[in-house]
Amino acid sequence: xxHPSAIEIIRxxxxxxxxxxxxxxxxxxxxxxLATIGHLLRHVALRIEDExxxxxxxxxxxxxxxxxxxxxxxxxxxxxRAREIGTAMSAAEPPAGRYPSIQILATQAAALRAVMQDIxxxxxxxxDARRGEADYxxxxxxxxxxxxxxxxxxxxxxxxxxxxxxxxx
Amino acid sequence: MDFTLQELEPILSDxxxxxxxxxxxxxxxxxxxxxxxxxxxxxxxxxxREMVLRSDFPAGSTDPNPLDLxxxxxxxxxxxxxxxxxxLFWEADPARTDRPFYAREKIDGDWNIAHFSDPxxxxxxxxxxxxxxxxxxxxxxxxxxxxxxxxxxxxxxPRDEADAAPCALxxxxxxxxxxxxxxxxxxxxxxxxxxxxxxxxxxxxxxxxTNGYGEExxxxxxxxxxxxWEEVTIGDPAADFAFMQGFLGDIVRDxxxxxxxxxxxxxxxxxxxIRIVPEAVQYxxxxxxxxxxxxxxxxxxxxxxxxxxxxxxxxxxxxxxxxKHILASAMGLVPPxxxxxxxxxxxxVDMG
Numbered sequence: 001x002x003h004p005s006a007i008e009i010i011r012x013x014x015x016x017x018x019x020x021x022x023x024x025x026x027x028x029x030x031x032x033x034l035a036t037i038g039h040l041l042r043h044v045a046l047r048i049e050d051e052x053x054x055x056x057x058x059x060x061x062x063x064x065x066x067x068x069x070x071x072x073x074x075x076x077x078x079x080x081r082a083r084e085i086g087t088a089m090s091a092a093e094p095p096a097g098r099y100p101s102i103q104i105l106a107t108q109a110a111a112l113r114a115v116m117q118d119i120x121x122x123x124x125x126x127x128d129a130r131r132g133e134a135d136y137x138x139x140x141x142x143x144x145x146x147x148x149x150x151x152x153x154x155x156x157x158x159x160x161x162x163x164x165x166x167x168x169x
Numbered sequence: 170m171d172f173t174l175q176e177l178e179p180i181l182s183d184x185x186x187x188x189x190x191x192x193x194x195x196x197x198x199x200x201x202x203x204x205x206x207x208x209x210x211x212x213x214x215x216x217x218r219e220m221v222l223r224s225d226f227p228a229g230s231t232d233p234n235p236l237d238l239x240x241x242x243x244x245x246x247x248x249x250x251x252x253x254x255x256x257l258f259w260e261a262d263p264a265r266t267d268r269p270f271y272a273r274e275k276i277d278g279d280w281n282i283a284h285f286s287d288p289x290x291x292x293x294x295x296x297x298x299x300x301x302x303x304x305x306x307x308x309x310x311x312x313x314x315x316x317x318x319x320x321x322x323x324x325x326x327p328r329d330e331a332d333a334a335p336c337a338l339x340x341x342x343x344x345x346x347x348x349x350x351x352x353x354x355x356x357x358x359x360x361x362x363x364x365x366x367x368x369x370x371x372x373x374x375x376x377x378x379t380n381g382y383g384e385e386x387x388x389x390x391x392x393x394x395x396x397x398w399e400e401v402t403i404g405d406p407a408a409d410f411a412f413m414q415g416f417l418g419d420i421v422r423d424x425x426x427x428x429x430x431x432x433x434x435x436x437x438x439x440x441x442x443i444r445i446v447p448e449a450v451q452y453x454x455x456x457x458x459x460x461x462x463x464x465x466x467x468x469x470x471x472x473x474x475x476x477x478x479x480x481x482x483x484x485x486x487x488x489x490x491x492x493k494h495i496l497a498s499a500m501g502l503v504p505p506x507x508x509x510x511x512x513x514x515x516x517x518v519d520m521g
Contacts, residue, residue: 029196035517040479113351113354120357120358121357147354152503168516168517169518
């Protein structure tokens with residue numbers, strides 16, 4: 001089934017809620033729930049359209065970052081920790097031969113991000129000792145660059161769905 | 170437990186030691202952290218009364234703090250000189266309810282204040298009077314002897330004034346890391362950044378947490394009950410100015426500033442002798458954003474259950490994202506979002 005697309009159906013649901021259901025709703029609680037449903041439907045539509053590509057980009061960025069961080073950590077002499085990063089990255093790879101659904105991509109991205117979070121927590125414990133080292137500062141800057149891109153990427157799934165679209169509840 | 174009249178009557182009868190007859194049970198539409206219901210009832214054919222019931226959503230609370238902590242706070246506030254509702258009972262018997270809840274008195278009044286949001290300058294004096302009323306109530310909260318009343322038994326207690334902000338940050342970090350959901354490394358980065366900038370508190374006070382328009386109960390322009398205590402902390406009184414929706418907006422007429430953050434802090438200093446600097450308020454707005462991120466993150470986990478409240482879906486998406494964006498922009502990673510964008514978060518269908 002190509003048409004109607006998932007996006008077309010969601011937009012139709014939203015319009016039906018506004019034109020037909022909302023005028024018939026009597027209670028504030030129900031009107032409030034309807035308002036929230038409208039926002040979330042627009043958000044879901046954006047995720048259907050963009051989330052697959054965004055997760056693919058996110059996974060690529062995380063792999064690049066984690067490889068760099070593993071190299072840096074190995075250079076400090078902590079080869080065991082560097083090896084653990086590689087092992088965790090391999091474990092996050094999705095099963096071969098499966099269609100990369102959003103759920104599979106999201107699971108992989110979350111697993112890689114968990115590795116990155118653990119590394120960040122470790123690097124924070126090293127800050128007092130290494131704050132004067134250029135490689136340490138570069139590693140921290142690389143993480144911040146990823147965090148920046150992550151927030152901006154997520155914004156693409158949020159702002160168009162909610163901003164200036166009426167009461168939230 | 171669906172909190173129907175039939176389910177509630179025997180439970181209320183046991184807890185209130187009389188035959189309870191319930192007239193109606195109404196849901197409060199605005200709450201985002203937990204469910205609130207208003208019950209109209211009588212005991213043994215006596216006068217009609219009202220109570221408030223609080224419970225977690227069926228899929229769990231947005232607030233990572235447990236419901237019994239909220240009950241504890243209300244219960245202990247009964248020993249303090251602040252306008253707040255008296256607790257009636259706590260109910261958690263699994264034979265009677267699969268969702269624990271507690272009851273407190275319903276104080277006659279309304280969170281809504283006629284003409285408060287009317288931009289007509291004729292209502293400036295109303296807005297300022299309401300805001301001052303609220304600051305007066307907060308001053309009484311900050312004067313509470315929290316050690317005597319035992320708040321330290323359940324709330325994180327800073328080691329000293331310098332530890333006020335780090336204590337709040339440690340607590341938020343621990344709560345975030347205990348949630349087995351999506352990793353959000355930005356929050357770890359934010360905790361480190363905020364720890365570096367922590368200001369010392371002028372005093373360690375009981376802080377109410379969530380304040381302002383929509384959070385308190387008014388009658389005839391006076392606060393008759395301070396509500397929404399679930400985010401109470403022990404720490405810097407500046408924290409209570411960091412989330413004070415609607416009561417700190419600038420009022421400027423003919424080039425003269427009649428109200429805003431600085432006049433509000435001056436008024437507070439006159440009442441308490443405690444001088445809070447605007448920078449500390451701005452700092453605690455970021456701690457607030459961190460706590461909001463943790464709460465929203467917790468809310469997102471509720472969506473694993475199909476009976477989650479629709480509002481938890483909103484909290485776990487837009488609110489979580491905006492709280493992360495606030496922290497990221499404070500750290501200079503992304504451009505800030507305009508203030509009016511945040512004001513939209515507080516909009517509801519019943520706002521006049």
